[in-house]
Amino acid sequence: MKNMWVNTFSGYVRIKVVGTYPELFINRCTEKRLMIWDIRQAEDKSYLCSVLLDDVKRLRKVARESGCKIRFIERKGAPFLLKKMITRTGFVTGAALFIAMLFILANMVWNIEIDGASPAMEHEIRQKVDELGIQKGKLQFRLPPPEVIQEQISDKIPDATWIGVTIRGTTYHFQVVEKELAEKEPPEAPGHLVATRKAIIHHMFVEQGSAVVEANQVVQKGDLLVTGLIGKEGKEQRVTAKGEVYGEVWYKATVEVPLEQDFQVVTGEAHTRHSVKIGSWDIPLWGFGDHEFQHAKQEEYERPFSPFNYSLPISYKRIMNRETESMEQIYSYQEALTVAKEKSRAEILERFSDKAEIMGEKVLHEEERNGKVKVTIHYRVIDNISRKQPIIQGD
């Protein structure tokens, strides 16, 4: 069976067939392969039916043969609509004008944006852009393409390192990177370097100032390491002491590691539920029913729906349930010991700066109690121990 909707393109007519035996008309039509459909009884001896526009010419002969009279009731489909449109010129021209206006307005320059420029530079760019002919109300297709504009504007403004030109819809966007002269670092206040903690000096590197300590010397917290006063006694000059002083620091760490550990392991099975949230209402979209996992980890993800930067109380929500299995890990005593060492190493390094180095470690004490291994380790760490301290005036 053919889809009748297609016939609206080629056009069809509704006709009324009146005769003494109108069934004969239907039979004749099918015999002659005339498309005829939607037949219903109108009155006692008359039918209403639809016939293709192309078959109308052949209709007369069929009607004569079957002794029926035909009256045309309605014309439907694209050809008739077209004819109507030609007679209603005003309407058609209005529609055409609307489309033309839309096209022209969409291709106009409505805005010129300049980003990343200082006010003075922005004013200059605005002037030059205006000279190039990029003004509000100009048609985009009459202006040079953005690559060409970029080249021209870059030539005209030598102070800018780079100017990027893009068209965003009806807006010309200029991204400016200004040339920046490297500024001199402000002179730092004169100062000393002092110790941040108790340590044994390992080695040092002094850039400015004079060292007052030596290697293998024990310093207490707050002790002077590098002085900012240089020159002859009585005629000292104040400078900013700069440098790095590395000291050996002793550190004691205690770590506990249980011999039996429970892990939650994701199996890979997941159940996802999508829903739309309006206000505090949850409307499920997909993924109904509850998950059948014994243990699951729930992940929630919510994204608000905000068209054109307006926030609406509508958001998309996804709930994912991942199946998990609890796994037990059992360490032997030796294994627990190595794990504890690794753990405390990582902890130690976190406490010191990036330049810290572990020189040596020594297990002081280890014991197993209540299913846990407790280890006390002594570390020798080398780290920068210097800190700046300004020289107080009048000292």
Added chain:
Amino acid sequence: MKKMRRWVKQWMTERMELPADVMMDLPRITMVGHLHIYIENHRGVLRFSREEMRLRLDDGQLLIRGEGFVIKTILPEEILLEGKILSVQYVFET
């Protein structure tokens, strides 16, 4: 002779399990609830009104009664009828 041929065809359909509508040019009727009735292998419309439709078949008539009948499509050997179908009846010509 004609009777003979018909007898042979009937015997063949029964014995060889061939589809009867193909072998014997019998009408094949498909109904969707009481809404649609689709008839293949008919031989023309004898009577059509809002409440009744008579179709000619090779060996008789098919009488369909109901309400608000509309012929949705009609082709030389097929017809799709819509409406409220109340009864479908086979009438044998004697």
